[in-house]
Amino acid sequence: MKEIRWHGRGGQGAKTASQILAQINLREGKFVQSFPEFGPERSGAPIRAYNRLADDAILVHSAVYAPDIAVVVDESLLTAERPADGLHPDGTLIVNTSCSAEEIRRRTGYTGRIVVLDADRIAREAGTGFANIPMLGAVTAVLGTPWKLVEEEVRATMGERMSRDMLEKNIAALRMAYEAAKGASHGR
Amino acid sequence: MRKVMTGHKAVAEAMRQIEPDVVAVYPITPQSEIAEYYAQYVHDGIVHSELVPVESEHSAMSACVGAAAAGARVMTATSSQGLALMVEVLYIAAGMRLPIVMALANRSLSAPINIHCDHADAYLARDAGAFQIFCESAQEAYDYTLIAQRIAEHEKVRIPGIVNLDGFTLTHTSQVVEPLEDERAKKFVGPFKALFPLLDVDHPVSWGTFAMPDYYFELKRAQAAAIEEVAGVFLEVQRAYASLTGRRYAGFIEPYRLDDAERAVVVLGSTAGTAKVAVDQLREKGEKVGVLKVWLYRPFPYAEVARALGHVKQVAVLDRAFSFGAMGALYNDVAAALVPSERRPVLSNYIYGLGGRDVTVEQILQAFAEVKTARPTTGLRYLGLRE
Numbered sequence: 001m002k003e004i005r006w007h008g009r010g011g012q013g014a015k016t017a018s019q020i021l022a023q024i025n026l027r028e029g030k031f032v033q034s035f036p037e038f039g040p041e042r043s044g045a046p047i048r049a050y051n052r053l054a055d056d057a058i059l060v061h062s063a064v065y066a067p068d069i070a071v072v073v074d075e076s077l078l079t080a081e082r083p084a085d086g087l088h089p090d091g092t093l094i095v096n097t098s099c100s101a102e103e104i105r106r107r108t109g110y111t112g113r114i115v116v117l118d119a120d121r122i123a124r125e126a127g128t129g130f131a132n133i134p135m136l137g138a139v140t141a142v143l144g145t146p147w148k149l150v151e152e153e154v155r156a157t158m159g160e161r162m163s164r165d166m167l168e169k170n171i172a173a174l175r176m177a178y179e180a181a182k183g184a185s186h187g188r
Numbered sequence: 189m190r191k192v193m194t195g196h197k198a199v200a201e202a203m204r205q206i207e208p209d210v211v212a213v214y215p216i217t218p219q220s221e222i223a224e225y226y227a228q229y230v231h232d233g234i235v236h237s238e239l240v241p242v243e244s245e246h247s248a249m250s251a252c253v254g255a256a257a258a259g260a261r262v263m264t265a266t267s268s269q270g271l272a273l274m275v276e277v278l279y280i281a282a283g284m285r286l287p288i289v290m291a292l293a294n295r296s297l298s299a300p301i302n303i304h305c306d307h308a309d310a311y312l313a314r315d316a317g318a319f320q321i322f323c324e325s326a327q328e329a330y331d332y333t334l335i336a337q338r339i340a341e342h343e344k345v346r347i348p349g350i351v352n353l354d355g356f357t358l359t360h361t362s363q364v365v366e367p368l369e370d371e372r373a374k375k376f377v378g379p380f381k382a383l384f385p386l387l388d389v390d391h392p393v394s395w396g397t398f399a400m401p402d403y404y405f406e407l408k409r410a411q412a413a414a415i416e417e418v419a420g421v422f423l424e425v426q427r428a429y430a431s432l433t434g435r436r437y438a439g440f441i442e443p444y445r446l447d448d449a450e451r452a453v454v455v456l457g458s459t460a461g462t463a464k465v466a467v468d469q470l471r472e473k474g475e476k477v478g479v480l481k482v483w484l485y486r487p488f489p490y491a492e493v494a495r496a497l498g499h500v501k502q503v504a505v506l507d508r509a510f511s512f513g514a515m516g517a518l519y520n521d522v523a524a525a526l527v528p529s530e531r532r533p534v535l536s537n538y539i540y541g542l543g544g545r546d547v548t549v550e551q552i553l554q555a556f557a558e559v560k561t562a563r564p565t566t567g568l569r570y571l572g573l574r575e
Contacts, residue, residue, distance in 0.1 A: 019192075022362050026192050034192070035361035038304060038544060057364075059461035061357050062548040 001054035003064045004139065007083045008073035011043040013132030017073075018049035020136055024145060024153040025053045033058050046081050053143075069142060072096060073119070073135050084110035094138050094181070096120060096131050101184075115142060115184045117177055126173035133158075133170050137177030147178060190366045195326040195358035198365045199265065199291045199351070200225035202333035204235055205373035206289075209260035209380070212240035212251035216270040217303045218355035219293040223265060245270040249277035249288075256286035257395045259385025261341070264288065267355060268295035271309045275316060281348045282317025283411060284396055287340035288348040291333065294457065295355040296509075296543045304544020305355040307456060308509040310485070311517045317411055318348040319418045320486040322456040326365050329353040331435065332483075334368075337377050338425045344417040346383065352485075354458040356544065368433065376432055415487050422484055440489035442481040443496050445471060449478030451502045451556055452533075454493075454522055456482055459506060459540075459547050466552035477556050482518070490525040497526065502559040503533040506571070508541045515566065536562045540571035547572065 004021070008014025015036045022034035030053050037048040050064040070083045072095040077083060084093055091112050095104050096119040104114050119134035133154070140150045154174055159167055193201070199222050203211070211230075213223040230239040238255075242248045248264050256262045266274060271292060281288050297308040310320060321336055323329040329351060336349040353359060368376070384393045399407055422440065430437045444464050446452055453463050460481035470477045480496050482489070497503055505523075507516025514520070519537035526532045536559050541547045551571040558569070 019362055022192050026190065026364065031364050032192060033361055033363050035356075038356040038360060040303075060465045060549060061354075061361075061458040061462050063546050065548075 001052055001058065002069065002143065003067045004051040004053070004069045004071065005064050005067040005083070005087075006049040006051075006071045006073065007077045007081050008047055008049070008132070009077070010041050010045045010047050012073050013130050014047060014071075014073045014135075015049045017132040017136040017139075018051050020154060020157050021051050021139060022053075023157060024140060024150055027149050027153055028145065030054060031056060031058050037063065046077055048081075067091065069094065069139065071135055071139055073131055075099075078104070078107055084108040087112065092142050094135065094142060096135055115181050117180050117184070119177060122173050122176050122180075126176065127169045128166065128173050134173045134177035137174040138181035141178045141181035147175075150174065150178065190364050192362050193326065193365045194221070194360055194362050195329050195353050196221040196293065196360070197225060198326040198330040198367070199333055199353065200229070201367050202330050202373070203263055204229050205368070205370055206261070206263065206334065206337050206377050207235045207374075208237055208263040210238045210240065210252070210255035210262045211264060212242050212248045212255065212262070213264050214242050214245045214248045214266070214270060216245070216267045218295060218305075218359045219265050219267040219270065219291065221359070222291055222293070245273040246277060249274040249281065252288045253277060253281050253284065253286060256281070256288055257284065257385075258387045259382035261380035262286070262288045263290065263337075265291040265293070267293040268297055268303075268309045271313055272297060275313055278313060278316045278318060278348060280396070283407075285346040285411070285414060286348060287346050289333070289336050289340050290348070290350055291329070292350050292352050293355045293359045294352050294508075302543040303355070305357050306508045306542045306544070307352070310350070310352050310456075311509050311511065313350060314486060314517060316348075317415060318350050318486065319345075319415060319422075319484070320350045320352060321483055322352045322485055323358065324458055324460045324481060326353070326358055326361070326363050329358060330365055330367055331429065331433070331437070334373055334377055335422075335425050335429050339418060339421050341378075341380060342417075342421045342425070343381075343383070345414060345421050347411075347414050347418070352457060357458045372432065376429065418487050419484070419489065440482070440484040440492050441496055442483060444479040444481065446478035446480060446496060446500070448476055449500055450476040451559055452478045452480055452497065452500045452504070453552060453555055454480045454482065454497075454503060454505045454518065456485060456508065456518060459508070459552075462547055462549055463506075463552045466549045466556065469549065470553070470556060475556070485518075488521045488525070490521075493522060493525040494529045497522070497533055498529055498531045500533045502536070502562055504536045504538055504555040504559045504562075506538050506540055506555070508539075510539060510542075515568065534559075534562055534564050536565070536569060538569045538571050539573075545572050
């Protein structure tokens with residue numbers, strides 16, 4: 001079973017990304033959970049969302065304390081939320097930042113694999129403005145999910161919510177981040 | 189087909205398939221989305237229910253009583269304070285033998301105000317005369333909503349039913365659910381048969397009458413007989429559902445690795461899943477432990493619980509609410525179940541998970557470790573509490 005913890009701020013779409021990740025993994029035939037940290041949601045306040053992905057039915061219902069992957073959608077949470085806490089030593093920390101992996105390692109003290117990508121820039125250049133979809137692309141790349149499944153699910157889920165033009169921009173941002181994270185070699 | 193959905197979506201889907209004539213509902217966290225989904229179905233013309241957007245839960249249950257007495261198939265849903273406001277009328281619904289089925293998204297009771305999960309609301313309605321089922325997962329919440337409808341409407345039963353699902357833990361977690369196709373679900377639940385409907389003006393009847401000391405007792409005794417009938421009907425409907433779906437539902441309780449267990453926990457709701465994970469971990473180390481999950485909480489399955497626990501040496505009963513000034517409500521039921529037995533485990537009672545306090549595998553491991561040396565006592569113990 002893989003456990004994932006998302007760190008974002010209310011309104012950035014971390015919870016939405018976590019839900020789409022669950023859908024993508026259902027397509028892969030996996031059992032899934034996706035849930036936000038339960039509490040009042042306020043725009044801009046730190047929030048957490050969680051995923052569990054497994055080959056068998058998932059029985060546990062607690063929060064995730066020792067994730068395999070921690071995803072930081074908002075760089076300011078590196079200090080405010082300590083996203084490396086409990087993160088498995090052989091896990092992966094994925095950060096939306098323009099800094100280098102070495103810089104993130106220095107700031108977090110995390111000794112495992114670090115993947116950095118400038119999701120804000122990717123979202124800006126694609127014209128979507130939201131970092132959650134590029135971060136989803138990075139997470140699926142780290143998980144080794146086939147691109148076809150990722151694209152299919154994002155088209156299915158987001159196609160209902162936005163114009164075709166905006167959907168294509170999101171797919172472009174997703175793809176760019178997926179390829180960037182796939183190529184990232186920031187292992188220990 | 190397997191889908192990803194939250195617990196409230198799963199319940200709303202079951203309600204859509206049941207398609208009651210009347211849904212009277214008032215929103216309250218963490219139930220609101222059930223009401224919202226259903227309102228959307230009505231708005232979109234997907235269902236043809238009369239949605240009554242009442243001004244309070246007292247009115248919601250009152251509208252349900254009126255509609256059910258008139259001869260309609262009726263459903264509602266609530267949580268916490270909403271149930272507290274409904275309880276006055278819930279007793280009336282039970283006394284009038286009205287088969288109103290409701291989802292209860294379990295949430296703590298104020299004060300202090302808190303929107304998160306515990307079982308104080310379910311325990312509040314414990315003696316109202318509704319049957320109560322507790323669910324471990326969104327899948328069970330879906331399945332048991334269909335099952336509860338058929339039980340409530342059975343001619344031997346005709347009382348309200350409550351389907352409990354843990355607030356947030358189940359209502360707000362997206363998870364894998366495999367719903368039935370609409371036609372199969374509708375066929376399983378079957379058509380509604382109104383009994384003595386007020387709207388049958390050719391056969392006038394009186395509902396909600398007055399009863400003096402000369403008859404009140406006999407009428408309440410008849411009501412007690414009705415809820416006792418739930419047991420047999422539950423097994424019959426559950427069996428039909430299991431054969432339709434292939435799900436492994438068999439009985440009022442679900443024992444997990446209990447056959448040769450020396451220690452066990454007894455739980456309601458989603459904690460059962462977390463407890464199973466704890467049991468698997470301890471079993472790998474060779475410890476003989478198990479879980480007893482109680483599906484049917486009212487009427488309480490005394491004989492089955494006693495049979496399932498008779499051989500166990502140490503049992504921890506986990507209550508997710510206080511019964512202030514007394515042992516936990518589930519503990520009292522389990523203790524009562526074991527009184528007639530010759531072989532009785534040592535019982536411990538834990539209060540845990542109040543107001544949404546996260547329930548972890550470690551807490552269950554702690555209970556298993558502590559009860560190794562527990563002696564019979566009437567004191568409460570706690571999991572996940574700072575003292």
